[in-house]
Amino acid sequence: MTYQSGRHFLQIPGPANVPDRVLRAMAAPTIDHRGPEFASLARRVLAGVARLCGTARPVALYPSSGTGAWEAALVNTLSPGDRVLAFETGHFATLWAQMAGKFGLDVDLVPGDWRRGVQAGQVGEKLAADPGHQIKAVTIVHNETSTGCASQIPLIRAAMDDARHPALLIVDTISSLGSVEYRHDEWGVDVTIWCSQKGMMLPPGLDLNAISEKALAAAARARLPRSYWDWPGRESRSLATASARRLTTSGQAPIPPDRPVLAGGPMMPRTMPRLSSSAGVSRSQAATCGMSSAPSLRIEEASSGAVTAR
Numbered sequence: 001m002t003y004q005s006g007r008h009f010l011q012i013p014g015p016a017n018v019p020d021r022v023l024r025a026m027a028a029p030t031i032d033h034r035g036p037e038f039a040s041l042a043r044r045v046l047a048g049v050a051r052l053c054g055t056a057r058p059v060a061l062y063p064s065s066g067t068g069a070w071e072a073a074l075v076n077t078l079s080p081g082d083r084v085l086a087f088e089t090g091h092f093a094t095l096w097a098q099m100a101g102k103f104g105l106d107v108d109l110v111p112g113d114w115r116r117g118v119q120a121g122q123v124g125e126k127l128a129a130d131p132g133h134q135i136k137a138v139t140i141v142h143n144e145t146s147t148g149c150a151s152q153i154p155l156i157r158a159a160m161d162d163a164r165h166p167a168l169l170i171v172d173t174i175s176s177l178g179s180v181e182y183r184h185d186e187w188g189v190d191v192t193i194w195c196s197q198k199g200m201m202l203p204p205g206l207d208l209n210a211i212s213e214k215a216l217a218a219a220a221r222a223r224l225p226r227s228y229w230d231w232p233g234r235e236s237r238s239l240a241t242a243s244a245r246r247l248t249t250s251g252q253a254p255i256p257p258d259r260p261v262l263a264g265g266p267m268m269p270r271t272m273p274r275l276s277s278s279a280g281v282s283r284s285q286a287a288t289c290g291m292s293s294a295p296s297l298r299i300e301e302a303s304s305g306a307v308t309a310r
Contacts (some may be wrong), residue, residue: 014145014175014197014198015197015198015203016198016199016200016201016202018201018202018203019201022201026203045061046058046059049061049208050210052178053173053182053183053184053192054183054184054185054186054187055184055192055210055212057184057210057211057212057213058210058211058216058231059208059209059211060072060208060231061206061207062207062208062209062228062229063205064206065195065204065207066174066193066195066207068207069172069193069194069195069207069208069209070096070099070172070193071099071229072207072209072226072229072231073170073193073209074099074100074103074105074137075103075222075224075225075226075229076191076209076215076219076222076224076226076230076231077136077137077168077170077190077191077215077218077219078103078105078137078218078222078224079136079221079222079223079224080104080105080223081104081105081106082105082106082136082137083105083106083108083134083136084097084105084106084107084108084135084136084139085108085110085123085126085127085138085139085167086100086107086108086109086138086139087109087110087112087118087122087123087139087140087141087151088110088111088112088114089112089114089116089117089118089141089147089149089151090112090114090141090144090145090146090147090149091144091146091147092141092144092172092174093112093139093144094109096139097109097139100139103224108126108135110122110126114144114146114147114149115147115149116149117144117149117150117152118140118141118152118156120155120156120159121159123138123156123159123160124160124162127159127165128165130165133165133166133167135165135167136167136168137167137168137169137170138156138167138168138169139170139172140153140156140169140170140171140172141171141172142172142173142176142177142182143174143175143176143179143180145175150180153169153171153187153189154187156169157169157187157188157189168190168191168214168215169188170189170190171189171191171192171193172193172194173193174194174195174198175198175199176194176198176199177192177194177200178194178198178199178201179198179199184210184212185212188212189210189212190211190212190214190215190218191210191211191215192210193207193208193209194207194208194210195207195208196208209231211231216231219231219232
């Protein structure tokens with residue numbers, strides 16, 4: 001085995017490098033997950049991650065990859081045969097649509113050129129052509145990791161409102177939350193999906209669903225099978241102790257309850273400059289090697305500012 005001096009620094013789009021103070025928090029001894037110390041810790045964690053994505057509503061947290069967060073969002077809100085409107089903005093958007101099909105959902109995957117995000121006008125047209133409201137959910141990847149295409153969620157929400165369509169808006173922010181601005185409640189999102197290993201700068205293994213009141217009502221009617229992914233009560237169930245500690249340590253813990261949501265969440269003022277700096281270094285190194293950003297991927301506002309990947 002080749003010996004490497006110094007500390008290994010992960011130089012890939014993602015997972016992100018984990019700060020030392022988070023690693024130190026994870027090394028603390030295990031505490032009783034049924035005791036008062038853990039109950040207090042869990043409450044702080046769940047309140048903090050809610051503010052992170054800009055919601056006052058419940059957040060469900062799972063030990064899982066991002067694929068689990070996708071599944072939780074689908075099985076808690078939909079029933080077999082329900083129609084889902086999805087958009088092909090890249091590899092992960094396509095994988096999510098394929099997952100929906102495996103659950104017996106009727107997926108309308110709108111083709112894309114992988115060079116731009118979801119166009120709000122196209123969403124409005126599709127929903128306006130559905131007067132019987134057969135479409136039950138619209139799934140959007142906020143930042144498509146494989147292509148760098150970003151979708152404008154406020155414009156998409158406005159298009160849905162203009163069409164007066166009751167479909168749920170389900171958004172994947174796996175490679176954007178914490179790296180670019182995001183506001184779950186303000187933007188009218190019903191389910192927001194994200195993970196720990198990107199903009200939150202934590203180890204992989206945790207995924208989350210932020211849930212609107214409308215989505216919670218849909219969960220009471222949904223008939224897709226679910227057990228582990230079931231939302232009711234999930235926000236109050238036990239978390240792994242190390243996971244809870246790393247979440248509270250990833251930002252400024254404890255997070256004051258009156259702290260405003262800034263640029264995607266209260267933990268981000270410290271994290272986003274690091275990510276922006278990393279992006280600048282990456283571009284500089286690429287230029288030194290004679291490389292440049294592919295112009296075909298920088299159409300209008302399609303490219304995102306996120307520097308993380310799944």
